Amino acid sequence: MFDKEMVENIKGKRQKYNEKLEKLAAKRPERQTNFATDSGIDINTVYTPENLTGVQYNDLGFPGEYPYTRGVQPNMYRGRLWTMRQYAGFGTSEETNKRFRYLLDQGQTGLSVAFDLPTQIGYDSDDQLSMGEVGKVGVAIDSMLDMETLFDQIPLDKVSTSMTINSPAAILLAMYIAVAEKQGVKQQQLKGTIQNDILKEYVARGTYIFPPDHSMRLITDIFAYCAKNVPNWNTISISGYHIREAGSTAVQEVAFTLADGIAYVQAAVDAGLDVDEFAPRLSFFFNAHLNFFEEIAKFRAARRLWAKIMKERFGAKNAKSMMLRFHTQTAGCTLTAQQPDVNIMRVAYQALSAVLGGTQSLHTNSRDEALALPSDSSVLIALRTQQVIGYEIGAADTVDPLGGSYFVENLTNEIERRAGEYIKKIDDLGGAPKAIEFMQKEIHTSAYKYQKDIEKGAKVVIGVNKFQMQEERPKDLLRVDPLVGQRQADKLAKLRAERDNEKVQKLLKDIEKVAGTSENLMPYFIEAVKNYATLGEICNVLRGVFGEYQQQIVF
Template identity: 75%
Template sequence: MFDPNEVAQLKEKKEHWKTNKLDKVTQRFPERRASFATDSDISVDAVYTPDDLGSFDYNEQLGLPGEYPYTRGVQPNMYRGRLWTMRQYAGFGTAEETNKRFRYLLEQGQTGLSCAFDLPTQIGYDSDSDLAQGEIGKVGVAIDTLADMEILFDQIPMDKVSTSMTINAPAAVLLAMYIAVAEKQGISADKLNGTIQNDILKEYIARGTYIFPPEPSMRLITDIFAYCAEQVPNWNTISISGYHIREAGSTAAQEIAFTLADGIAYVQAAINAGLDVDKFAPRLSFFFNAHLNFFEEIAKFRAARRIWSKIMKERFGAKNPKSWMLRFHTQTAGSTLTAQQPNVNIMRVAYQALMAVLGGTQSLHTNSRDEALALPSEESVLIALRTQQVIGYEIGAADVVDPLGGSYFVEHLTDELEKKAMAYIDKIDSIGGAPNAIEFMQREIQASAYKYQQEIESEDRVVIGVNKFKMQEEPPKDLLRVDPALGEAQKAKLKQIKEQRDQARVQAALERVRATAQSNDNLMPVIIDAVKEYASLGEICGVLRDVYGEYRQQIIF
């Protein structure tokens, strides 16, 4: 792309500038640090020019938007045609409470729903389980049976609203409930649009809401792939998540590598199960974190798209260009929010959201200012939504596709992140793939998290309000707290459902789930039948626990 002779001359000129200008200035006015680097330990120079890009090949490394290798975005016109889907992650207490929040957000201009489930739901227990006590409705909505899902989506047009559900181990059950509720609304499954997270490998690696061992968990995932390819064609069957890997303490390069390594494992598992890669790959989606290093995060999204396109085209031989595209949702980084001076979180979130947009996200969740203290209040979640709307409608950031494309610094970071991520992927391949490399990835994340925290404690990394610019503050007011009485109401509702349903039909449906789990048949149809009989989440997961057993986490230090 650049003339070699001119690049050589430029390099010589830059060295002369450094010696005669930059070094003299820094002697008089020393720089803030002895050296500068990104979170992934990529050195950052004072200035970048074409000589930092080496033998840069525009077509191979950039191309045009909507074309392989998709560095510049998956759509030719990106946000000039339609803005990203604006989702606010929401869910607390009972289905009734969360339905009110959903409808409030839609009234305020949110364009997609994102559902948070409580911890018992995430690990397959009903609200009446002894293991659920104290956690009902605390970090998300409690969903026990189809009756709860019916309330959750009451007065919400499921054929017009895209819904994302952060659910993993019991994803098949929650998807079955969603399909059944739509059917009751007169909406066929082929009209549904949305995503289930359904990413169990990152649960083993970083998050912890797993139930079953890896092999049956992968079987459940590929069953969903196969079923949705035929019956729910517009549904994203998995959201391969780097978000929680980053929240656990990984670097940007590790987030790319470990997420895509998990993606490789899912694609290979589906192919091993006999699925055609071009049949399911276009419905794969990803979920990334928008952290604090502005330019590295933008480069991270670009590098991830480029790497995935090569993996799908060259490694798996996918023929459909849609199979090569890495489409992703972004959430701003919850781990960067502080309980101290929580209004500063508004600025952190705004910049993180801008990173996601400049990096080409397909949908976005902006965290609320008070999430380091409690579940977000209605006022705080509205500010978070308005943040997205300002970026989309007011400041011009959405008017140009990949506006930082061609920046010497951003292209250099994109290349460096690709190299670092690919080195990790090669290492994971040598171990035998992501399912065999769980402990390796955990150790790498732990080392990065420890280093990050050391930098905060030594004040090498500034966190406003925590280790710099501290101030005395009044105790926070108007925080959202889940009333413990909601848990008792949820248990009473579940008890009533269990008493009113046809027990014989429920038991017959559960036995069909058991028999299918013991066979090689697809589990989705029998799980859908079971939820329609109002078999509970805990009952269905209990049958699968009996057949598959439970995963026990290895302790890694």
């Protein structure tokens, strides 16, 4: 990228510069002995063209062109800002509907649904295993009746919706499709995303139901169904977010996420799907953590690495198959209960790194999330943070504004190299489904080191291990009504008394029969939910056919 004579000249000047640093160090010792990113990449005092020896401009290219280092669209945010998609959900569908409509009124441009724990693992609210968890960390969705209420007065042909749901993703998508049809909206008009990423559940999160092979079958059923019927829907959001929240480094987040992506693509190809038929609707979900420049470089490296994987490994020919399009959420694990207002600044810088890294949509966490589900006022500050970045500070005026930075380009190259080494290791182990324990061990080791650095004071966390202060107890926190579980149980009892139970049982039998074959299950799920079969009833049928996954304990 740079003239060889110029690089040699810089090397000569570097020697004199290093001599100055040595003299300065004797007078003014540096404030820490080692400067490095969270992934352990050493940070030099200064970067010059000599740090980019061997790099060609084609490794960057223009935005919207292979290998997409600089972004997936030629004009990026000059054409349209990222989707401002605040994650929300608590209590009943009625309560969450009010929050959705409030956020849309305040300028949010997309919806993102948080489901409660029973919904995530396929139990109805009146199940014994759901007691005490209904509506606590998200909205309770037991049947299409709840889904209808959730999107009441929200036109599904006008709004894109992201649903953070994994093991029972096919069933929740079926409910969404059915509700849209009831609104008069055709499947072809729907836009949105289901997370549908089960491998990261085994690796880092834990809301799995079925064994990997059966889970992968459900995922490829969704790929095939949506390719033909819901063409504008993102059929999976391959998630590094939860891998990072579990304690991985930035390099591990990229590597393990893309390794999971490779497994999904391979499973779909093995199921007979053409890569260019489904790959354009794959999407990703990343974490925006605290190390500002490393995060920007991480997003750029991930885009370039995925483009090469899709072109070279899978032979993709459609340009859209090679584009890594991603949603970003600021890092929940970095929020502190101490001095919660400081979280506003943390979130703002994390959000800015996502924008400078070229995200397609963004959720900004709220100041009080280390204490409770966010209040209306906290959610509004979080949304306004995105709007300030988008409209006021000029960050969206040019594409890839840090492209060409000696430091950022060096970091991008190093993250790509190290992530590639991890992917090679996972390939050698037989791919992501067979490397679950390896990835878990790597994450556990990184999480332990990160925590020890905080405890030793090597990593500063304001209000936790430095700059502490006496604080009043927080006020105005959101509390979920403890009676929400009983209300959901009453609603279920009424539903079962009024629906056509004979027809529901027949439809459940059909699902049981088809689950034992290779036929696509999506049409059967849609028909069942239209007749108000519940999430738990359908999942219990699948449990009977597929069995349940038992997590291995890894130390």
